[in-house]
Amino acid sequence: xxxxxxxxxxxxxxxxxxxxxxxxxxxxxxxxxxxxxxxxxxxxxxxxxxxxxxxxxxxxxxxxxxxxxxxxxxxxxxxxxxxxxxxxxxxxxxxxxxxxxxxxxxxxxxxxxxxxxxxxxxxxxxxxxxxxxxxxxxxxxxxxxxxxxxxxxxxxxxxxxxxxxxxxxxxxxxxxxxxxxxxxxxxxxxxxxxxxxxxxxxxxxxxxxxxxxxxxxxxxxxxxxxxxxxxxxxxxxxxxxxxxxxxxxxxxxxxxxxxxxxxxxxxxxxxxxxxxxxxxxxxxxxxxxxxxxxxxxxxxxxxxxxxxxxxxxxxxxxxxxxxxxxxxxxxxxxxxxxxxxxxxxxxxxxxxxxxxxxxxxxxxxxxxxxxxxxxxxxxxxxxxxx
Amino acid sequence: xxxxxxxxxxxxxxxxxxxxxxxxxxxxxxxxxxxxxxxxxxxxxxxxxxxxxxxxxxxxxxxxxxxxxxxxxxxxxxxxxxxxxxxxxxxxxxxxxxxxxxxxxxxxxxxxxxxxxxxxxxxxxxxxxxxx
Numbered sequence: 001x002x003x004x005x006x007x008x009x010x011x012x013x014x015x016x017x018x019x020x021x022x023x024x025x026x027x028x029x030x031x032x033x034x035x036x037x038x039x040x041x042x043x044x045x046x047x048x049x050x051x052x053x054x055x056x057x058x059x060x061x062x063x064x065x066x067x068x069x070x071x072x073x074x075x076x077x078x079x080x081x082x083x084x085x086x087x088x089x090x091x092x093x094x095x096x097x098x099x100x101x102x103x104x105x106x107x108x109x110x111x112x113x114x115x116x117x118x119x120x121x122x123x124x125x126x127x128x129x130x131x132x133x134x135x136x137x138x139x140x141x142x143x144x145x146x147x148x149x150x151x152x153x154x155x156x157x158x159x160x161x162x163x164x165x166x167x168x169x170x171x172x173x174x175x176x177x178x179x180x181x182x183x184x185x186x187x188x189x190x191x192x193x194x195x196x197x198x199x200x201x202x203x204x205x206x207x208x209x210x211x212x213x214x215x216x217x218x219x220x221x222x223x224x225x226x227x228x229x230x231x232x233x234x235x236x237x238x239x240x241x242x243x244x245x246x247x248x249x250x251x252x253x254x255x256x257x258x259x260x261x262x263x264x265x266x267x268x269x270x271x272x273x274x275x276x277x278x279x280x281x282x283x284x285x286x287x288x289x290x291x292x293x294x295x296x297x298x299x300x301x302x303x304x305x306x307x308x309x310x311x312x313x314x315x316x317x318x319x320x321x322x323x324x325x326x327x328x329x330x331x332x333x334x335x336x337x338x339x340x341x342x343x344x345x346x347x348x349x350x351x352x353x354x355x356x357x358x359x360x361x362x363x364x365x366x367x368x369x370x371x372x373x374x375x376x377x378x379x380x381x382x383x384x385x386x
Numbered sequence: 387x388x389x390x391x392x393x394x395x396x397x398x399x400x401x402x403x404x405x406x407x408x409x410x411x412x413x414x415x416x417x418x419x420x421x422x423x424x425x426x427x428x429x430x431x432x433x434x435x436x437x438x439x440x441x442x443x444x445x446x447x448x449x450x451x452x453x454x455x456x457x458x459x460x461x462x463x464x465x466x467x468x469x470x471x472x473x474x475x476x477x478x479x480x481x482x483x484x485x486x487x488x489x490x491x492x493x494x495x496x497x498x499x500x501x502x503x504x505x506x507x508x509x510x511x512x513x514x515x516x517x518x
């Protein structure tokens with residue numbers, strides 16, 4: 001009997017927990033549910049570095065777009081959206097090869113310079129080289145729940161690919177590939193294979209902060225940094241700090257599921273009916289992960305992480321295998337936080353963004369335009385809550 | 387007692403997950419930047435790299451490939467004194483067949499005066515699976 005007592009106590013506690021009301025979903029900016037104490041500690045410590053403002057004395061620049069990760073991913077919380085729009089440029093060559101102009105400082109051309117660089121070269125941003133055949137603006141999306149996108153198996157993404165439109169539905173998603181051949185999924189052109197690599201590359205590209213994986217500074221239009229302009233030794237941020245930022249970003253909870261009320265309740269059905277869901281796939285499933293909270297979960301991502309032709313009016317740069325008019329289906333989770341829409345923030349409303357969809361999305365856009373006003377309002381009400 | 391036994395499953399799963407889950411930073415992604423390779427016979431360090439050909443200049447005996455981490459992209463330049471061995475699925479492939487956009491695996495020596503390529507393997511582009 002004495003041995004049964006602890007089991008009984010544990011059983012009662014578990015039973016009580018099972019009968020209790022389920023915990024509310026995480027608020028924006030909170031960690032995924034189900035992390036252990038060590039993982040929550042890493043989340044909190046990573047968040048501090050995510051929000052840390054770098055200065056030239058701590059590694060900022062000499063070229064940069066922002067002083068902190070949290071400067072661009074800030075609204076309504078760390079990991080949210082930002083109002084910054086940065087400049088990307090590449091060259092589509094006559095033989096069809098897309099040159100990202102990496103030898104000329106590309107493909108991200110930083111919009112800020114440290115005082116020392118301004119004094120040395122008289123520039124206040126990195127010039128876009130004449131060799132570029134196109135440039136485009138890039139707004140800062142929210143990254144809430146991106147750890148779940150990172151955990152979606154390649155097979156799940158490739159299952160949606162139909163490059164030759166063999167099923168004749170007018171939608172022909174195809175994957176982008178990084179320069180080593182791996183499947184890409186992050187970035188507006190889906191170039192980057194993993195979230196960790198996106199983060200690690202963002203330190204030098206966005207803040208001019210070198211990290212162990214990228215120990216050399218971005219060049220200045222292809223020219224080396226003038227002597228004395230960047231005195232901090234490389235790498236300017238150590239591996240444990242980078243790992244903590246990765247842990248923070250990876251375990252940011254996705255936005256809570258919308259509580260649809262009124263007309264918005266008809267939104268999901270209309271979303272399917274007019275064909276939005278062919279690219280903005282409502283749910284993806286994650287696979288194995290060393291973080292249990294990321295493994296084998298459904299994520300309401302509203303993306304297939306593939307490239308789709310969006311028509312000539314939206315076309316800007318090529319990148320990797322992505323042609324100028326091809327963009328990765330934007331995840332709609334977190335749409336509620338955005339005030340500007342599309343890859344460069346050119347649309348002031350969701351309705352305008354839909355109207356600018358063309359290419360593979362032209363038929364769906366046409367069906368949206370043909371909806372009765374009440375249905376259009378229902379669909380928009382739904383989208384505003386994602 | 388109105389609580390069904392089916393509600394135990396999530397609780398037990400959560401308990402197990404909390405107990406078993408490892409550190410978030412445990413997994414390191416593969417580094418796309420050049421990786422050192424053992425080179426017992428050579429006095430200069432060697433490296434291997436999988437990358438995309440950016441340009442080939444047969445006259446100058448140089449080749450540039452694209453690599454990087456995330457959006458931080460880099461160009462790696464390699465050269466050769468004697469044409470390196472080129473392995474490819476297509477018979478008779480050589481340096482003349484290499485073109486921008488090809489996916490290659492390089493083995494090269496990091497000499498003081500630059501990277502000297504030893505072997506080049508042309509890799510097939512991964513197939514795109516998809517809907518029928």
